[in-house]
Amino acid sequence: MWFSTSNFPVSGKVALIIGASQGIGADLALKLYERDCSCILVARTASKLKQQIERIEKSVGKKENTSLSYLAHDVSDYDQCVELWDQIVDSHHQDPDVIFCCAGSSVPKLFNDLTGAEIQSGITTNYNTAVNVVHAGFKKVLATNPKLAFNKHKHRHVILFSSVASFYGFIGYAQYAPMKAAIQSLSIVLRQELGPYNYRVSCVFPGNFMSEGFVEEQKTKPEITITIEGPSSPIPGEECAELIINKLSKGYDTVTTDFIGWLLGCSVLGVLPRTWGLFQVIVSFLFSIFAPLANWIVYRDIIKYFKKRQLEIESEAVDEDEESHKKK
Missing domain, CATH: 1.20.5 (Single alpha-helices involved in coiled-coils or other helix-helix interfaces)
Incomplete structure (x- = not known):
């Protein structure tokens, strides 16, 4: 598996990227477009999505047979997810091969210092965005192909984004870590339920990477949280995106982006797909x-x-x- 890089072919495919207005979602869009993968960027703010498309086209150049488009939707709202899939399938006549659920945000604070709105945001942004997109999309696939046998569907790939914090949640991350642990659990369930329909389900557990969100986190992060985390230099977002694509290409479905993430993942192996399994045990x-x-x-x-x-x-x-x- 480690020596193979043919397990994530994206050239000529279509990728739907949720949370693509900034951070890892935007960087993944750039890296996929470089590989001749058409990308549909989704987030709440149209102006930010336009900026990302301009950035990608300026960096990579426009491609003749590979498209870049965006749709502004708040996917934490289930009804907007249904509208999103109707637009993609019925209006744009596209059927995404790859679905990246990258949306997420963290407000590191002591539990007592969190507001009710911040707790609710942790649930809607970190969990609802992923489960809504996958569920509404799966139902759209079944409704579009009502007579197709379950094992005759085309191959699709769902990539959920959890966090290293889901392996070991600690003080300061009450608004974030439990939801990312829920994403980890969701990946296990979806692997069982969507697998028969030819879906591959992967789960990414990123460590620190440089993004607008990372900068915002530092403004509220408690001193004790920083102490427990220890010194950690964030890697560039594009480097993180490249690492993720590289590991997916090698066939890994539990993806970490640094050694600390891999190490902490060993503490909660359970039924997660293995990476260097013998060493993990x-x-x-x-x-x-x-x-x-x-x-x-x-x-x-x-x-x-x-x-x-x-x-x-x-x-x-x-x-x-x-x-x-x-x-x-």
Whole structure:
């Protein structure tokens, strides 16, 4: 598998990319278009999608037999997903071979500091966008081919985007990690339910990569979250997109983009498709021995953080009292 690169042929195909107005979705569109794959870019904001198409055409040049188009829809709304698929299939007469569900956003904050709107956004953006697109699209395929036997459908490929945070969720990611774990679980279910219809289902677990979203995350990320994460330099978005395509081409359906991601993935192997499976089993065994110690160290750091925070709060309260007495 490692030496083969023929498992993700995209030349002459059509890719639907959800969350393509920025970040990894936009970078994947560029890399796929370079490989002569027609791309339909989808996000909520038409102006941003236009900018990405201009960027791709400026970088790669216009191609005669390969198209770039966009559709502005909020796919967290199921009804808009139905409209999206109606437009693609009925109006544009296209049948995407590859579906990338890249939409997502993280608001790293302590649980108590999150707003209700931020929690809801975590659900709609990180989970609903993926499940809505795949479900509405699958129903459209079945409705368009009502008499076709299940195993006679053309080969299609769904690529869901989870996160390394789904392997090990920790303080600061309550709005994000649980939804990305749900995407991981969804990939397992879809592999069973869509597989008979000739769908390949892959799940990507990216580490840090440079994007507009990554920059925004740093503005709210708690100090303790940064401490637990440790030093991590984000890789360029285009490099991340290239890594993902390369691993899909080698036939991997559990895709990580760095060594830390692969390592953490070993701690929750379960029924996920393997990558270097024998080594993963060995590392998983080691994790089962050392995980309690690692959890103890992390929790010790968390307690230290809250003690320090409490002292700062008490110190501020004393300063306020002294200032109040001076004014009197």
